[in-house]
Amino acid sequence: MKKIFIHLALMIVAAIAIGWLAMLWLDSWTRHGDTISVPAVRSLAYDRAVDMLTAEGLKGIVADSVYDNRTQPGTVIEQNPKAGTIVKEGREVYLTINAFSPKMVTLPSLSDISLRQARSILEGLEIHNIVERRVPSDFKDLVLSVRYKGSRLHPGARVPVNATIELEVGQGMPEISLSDSTVESGADEEEAVEHLDLFD
Structure with missing residues (x-):
């Protein structure tokens, strides 16, 4: 009977020891409690931003690029997670x-469509000038041709998104108001009456 109690006690101690070791391993594997506040790297040069993140145990990854001629090329414009976010070490x-240069886009055919359609297509390509x-x-309002820097563009031409695109648009037939036509009609009638009076 005494041996049974000894075996049970040893089994309990072994189970506690195994559980404790498992908790230590799990805590080490998940780096529980080892967190970092993401530093602010916006407005920094890319290389400097990556160095700063690496020094904090984080990884800087380029996710996207945009072109803004008001900002120095190679500068970090946005970061995710934002500065001050608490993350685990090794987080990207x-x-x-x-x-360093504006994005290039390919123009489709823009001739023989309405001005509204042409504008919509260009804005969809991120061309706003x-x-x-x-x-x-x-x-009236029919696009007849498309030009960039004075040169006529054809479908398939590639231009930067910050390009200024000139649309040559039909001005349409001159409009004749009702009052103008009435005046002209009245003048014609007066001339006809005067002409008849000459033969009376």
Whole structure:
């Protein structure tokens, strides 16, 4: 009977020891309690931002790039997670940087469609610098041609998104108001009456 109690006691001690060791291993594996506050790297040069993140035990990853001519190329514009966020060591911090050159886009056919359609297509391509030049045409607001820096563009042409695109748009037939037509009609009638009076 005494041996049974001894065996039970040894089993309980062994179970406690195994559980304690498992907790230590799990705590070490998950680095429980080992957290870092993400540093602010916005407005820093990309290399400097990565060095700062690495020094804190984090990884800087370029997730996207945009082009802003008001910002120094290679500068971090946005970060995720944001500065001050509490994360685990080794966490990846995604960076958006300012590109060294503007993104290029391919233009589709923009001729023989309405001005509204052409504007919508260009804005969908992130082109927002759009100017209109009215040219003689019977078709009002119809896009007749597309130009960039004075040169006519054809479908498939590639331009930077910050380009200023000029749309040549039909000005349409001149509108004749009802009052003008009435005056002209009245003048014609007066001339006809005067002409008849000459033969009376």
